[in-house]
Amino acid sequence: MSDLKKMGPALYELLKRAGMRVPGLIVATEQLLQEMDIDKPLEQVANVAHLQGIVGYSIAMPDIHWGYGFPIGGVAAMDAENGVISPGGVGYDINCGVRLAVVPELFANLSAKTQKRLLERIFQLVPSGVGHGHSNQRGLSDRDYRDIVTLGSRWSVQKGFGFAQDLEHTESNGLIEGGDIAAVSDYARERGRTQLGTIGSGNHFVEVGAIETLFLPEIADAWGLAKGQMYILIHSGSRGFGHQVCQDTLNSFIKQGFADGLPDKQLVAAPINSEPGRHYFKAMAAAANYAFNNRQQILHAVRMAIQDVLDIAPESVKLLYDVCHNIAKFETHQVKGVNKRLCVHRKGATRAYGPGAEELNPLFRKTGQPVLVPGDMGRASHVLVGSGNPLTWCSCCHGAGRARSRHASKSAWDGRDPLQYMESQQVQVMASSMKTVVEEMPDAYKDVDAVVAAVQEAGLAKMVARLKPHLVIKG
């Protein structure tokens, strides 16, 4: 830790050393730094700083942990003219992200029986688990794919999965421009064909709970959040489609020698202004748009479940926001006083635009955008408001980050009943696989309260509300 120099509240600089084009910036409190296994992620932060065209800092969020090339919780912006684009800086699960919707009902008004019925109904309507797609559907046609990747989640809305206003409450209106299905392999299309509208496995989930605490009542009120109100939180991404896009690109970039000279092969990156770079962006955008549609359709299914069980009209279940946390986007930021177009890689990090940002809808342009930070399935998730901090290219954390390996989790819960424990924490869990439940127990994760406190202290975002999960569906 001797290479870290304190810069400000919850901000540390990782001093430049040989090969680094820029220094690193670590967002963390001193306590978090002491608690985390920081060496390998710091090495990755330093490695990212080797990439051509990197501007500003190689950034690490407080939920940082070891990833592939880039750490998870890493942010790096490249000059769009002479910089590189890296699939490792986006991640395998392209546009993995989160969406939060609110229901006009107090969660406490739901009887235990109703809660169970709702959980079971959502579990019926939203396929979850490894590889699980819609067994009763024909799957996406090539025409569907062409439209999905060029329209974004507008495609799902046009098909009747949701409402037009959902688009205004989705990052980039649910569309990353530039997606091209021709840039996506047959393998990727096959993998994703029946997976649209499904959660997947691992740490993906649908969560229903109550808004427990309001930190900024004015903003909460403007956003339609009230204490005790029921919410829905969805975490999913681009499924096998996006994974294959990342894999195809890694294979191709490595074979073309783009990893030569890099400290870590998984940082492999092609010049943005090159055929391979442009090809990856088109495929990445296609996968990102698949993911927007995925979460749009999952929310639709949850709205249907709520209508069935609670008799609440789908249009009354309002989408607050949908954010990406694995993406590379072209954005304009000030660099040394001049507007510059940058390719901002956020891998396990969320955009956090502040008030005034042009892309935002009128409501969020006034307040700043919502930032959604899921914790673990037992303790809490958080809603924050972005502060638009230029130091991190308007970026923030994305979650709690794992504290323990899956293998260690399995050992820790051997012989114990995880579902019974979760019930003791007032959380009912349904999952396709008990193995997933054991791997995703709350003690496998860091404390999300500490993570969001760090980003608030660093001036990246401010806490608006703390959410308490009660009904959880895992893959």
Next chain:
Amino acid sequence: MQNDNKKLFFGLSVEAPAPSLLPQPRGRLVHPPHQHLTLAFLGNVSWSKLQGDLSNVPRPTLKLGLAGFADQYLLLPPHHPRVFAWHIKWLENSDGPLAYQQELVTYLRRLGYSLDERPFLPHVTVARAPFEEQEWCTTFHKMPVITHHLHLFESVGDLVYKPLWTHQIPPPFEEISHTADVAFRVYGTSMRQLGVHAQIALCFKCPQLLDYLLAVSESISLDDLIIDLNDSISRADSAFGCPLKAVSFHGEVVQTSEGLYTWEMVIDV
């Protein structure tokens, strides 16, 4: 003189994926820590006498443990089955266990031990009677296995077998800690064997990947091996939904001072 007879046999311990990954028919199960491949059954013999001979027992010449898979089931004896067992197809060194078994048996006979004269039928007993034969046969699935310990076992009853003496052989792979994903340290005496062992390691997390095993060439590079492993995962995911997402381009192959190839394989899940 105090009777120190024990029911003893030499065998290779066998590891297969966690039981939660397997269908579980009913019966008297040989639970995973006790699964083994018997090489030489000595019967009720003096433990102290054998103890004195152990230092001279021939060791297997394997540099690494074996990797393979249960490719078919055996009902033994065929006419009146009392045992449900796996037949193992070893992917490398397929004659190794047989050759070693013959060497071991010859040595033990020279010491005066009376051993089974029937031809050696290598198998791993998974269940003993009583069991529902039909249920076991219809739920059989191919299963990856590795072996890397030679033990002298004592059969203590209730399908419990206690190792009294062990000769360790380095494993073909071992799972290592990784916070977010799954990781193995894989070993091989050649790049080809490393690739074979990497595939079996993946199968330990998803046994259905056994249907997607690829031939690995002797001169394969690590990058090409990773691309091939991911091709298997992609095809498997399209077919049935694979819990593994991709093998990352992490690390390099390192040669140890003993001449073994070793690689840390990290898999995105």
